[in-house]
Amino acid sequence: MISARDAVRALTGLLAGAEQNVETASGFTGAIAEAVKAFQKVAGRPVTGKLDDRTWAALFMTLDAPTPKVTGRAQVGQKLTAAAGSWGPGSVGLAYQWYRGETAVAGATKATYRLTSKDKGMAISVAVRGSKAGLHGGREEGHGLRRHMTPAPGVTTRRRR
Structure with a gap:
């Protein structure tokens, strides 16, 4: 079983890969919720700040995008x-x-x-x-x-x- 701290660390890594930078924390902070909301907006998801299955899937399905x-x-x-x-x-x-x-x-x-x-x-x-x-x-x-x-x-x- 993954610890809450490791889950948050994984989440912040995925958010960073989606250009939503937030500092790693030991728990789900307000700053992380705001980064999730920003990602949800960019990804066309309902903006809730909560991690539903589709938000997780979108984080894992981020496109490979080189700098033009x-x-x-x-x-x-x-x-x-x-x-x-x-x-x-x-x-x-x-x-x-x-x-x-x-x-x-x-x-x-x-x-x-x-x-x-x-x-x-x-x-x-x-x-x-x-x-x-x-x-x-x-x-x-x-x-x-x-x-x-x-x-x-x-x-x-x-x-x-």
Whole structure:
């Protein structure tokens, strides 16, 4: 039988693997419950902070998600391309969202993005989100489990005065 301390240690390790960092504790703390809630929200689960069977399954079914690479010239009018890398297990649906600073660029939801005059002097990054249907008991549910932000190469520049 596993001890409560070992169970909490395993839980915090799984949460860390799902990008929900929390310090290891000897018991189920408020901070761990908040990390579980954050994970449940990202994983498309009901947000309760409690560990039901589906939350445990989602923690174990986290997608392998490499950090995307962005290539292209950081110049207005040029195209940037996000290479998502190899996700798994199996086939994974990918969604892209480009950001100007902290703000999502409306309509910029493809692997490529053409820089506009609004981008000059701004930090440009891309988020790639993976989803996979049918992760739980044969039910068809899509779960976006990872989101990685990657800065575009050399896009942040100083504005000319």
